[in-house]
Amino acid sequence: MPDETAPPQDPRALLRRHGLRCTAGRLRLLALLRSSGRHLTPAQICDQLARTGSGRHSTTVYRSLEALTAVGVLHAVPGPGPTRYGVSDEPHHHVVCQRCGHVADLPCAPLADAVVRIEQLTGLHPGTSGSLSFYGLCAICGD
Structure with missing residues (x-):
């Protein structure tokens, strides 16, 4: 059951509300996108996670991006070039x-x-x- 008392931007509550597991990789990915304030490519995400010492295999990052986009937690913006991913609480x-x-x-x-x-x-x-x-x-x- 979702935690209705959690702040709207609480990543754990957000993932639970969408029926997703709260894995360390997903939480770090969300934290990175929120803190960057930009739309990032999968390669940029992998690079920045590696720089913070919390790197994940690129396949795991891609799978997390797909899962989070499929439920509407993230949005994907097609190129030119690679698709970029962002997070926002507002349409x-x-x-x-x-x-x-x-x-x-x-x-x-x-x-x-x-x-x-x-x-x-x-x-x-x-x-x-x-x-x-x-x-x-x-x-x-x-x-």
Whole structure:
């Protein structure tokens, strides 16, 4: 039974709420993504875990990413380049640089009218995560 008294960002409660085991690897992976404040590739995750002395085999990292994404704890943002993974407690959209692959979050509220218009024009609507991704060039690559 989930711990309803736990803070919403408590990783153990989050994993239990989604029916996942609270393994050390999953907890470290979540802690890394939360503390980084960025979307990271699996290779970046493996490198950073290794630097902290809590490295895991890359297969274990990939399996954890897949399991956490499948239940909605993480979200995956496709490239260019490798998929990047992020964690957030709030629904949001993404902007992705087509050259370097940098991913940034966009809050949903300021884009609500634009999303409605996109739906009207194209029939496209946010997926199960409530997210749309916008591709272009970031400030660094666009110069």
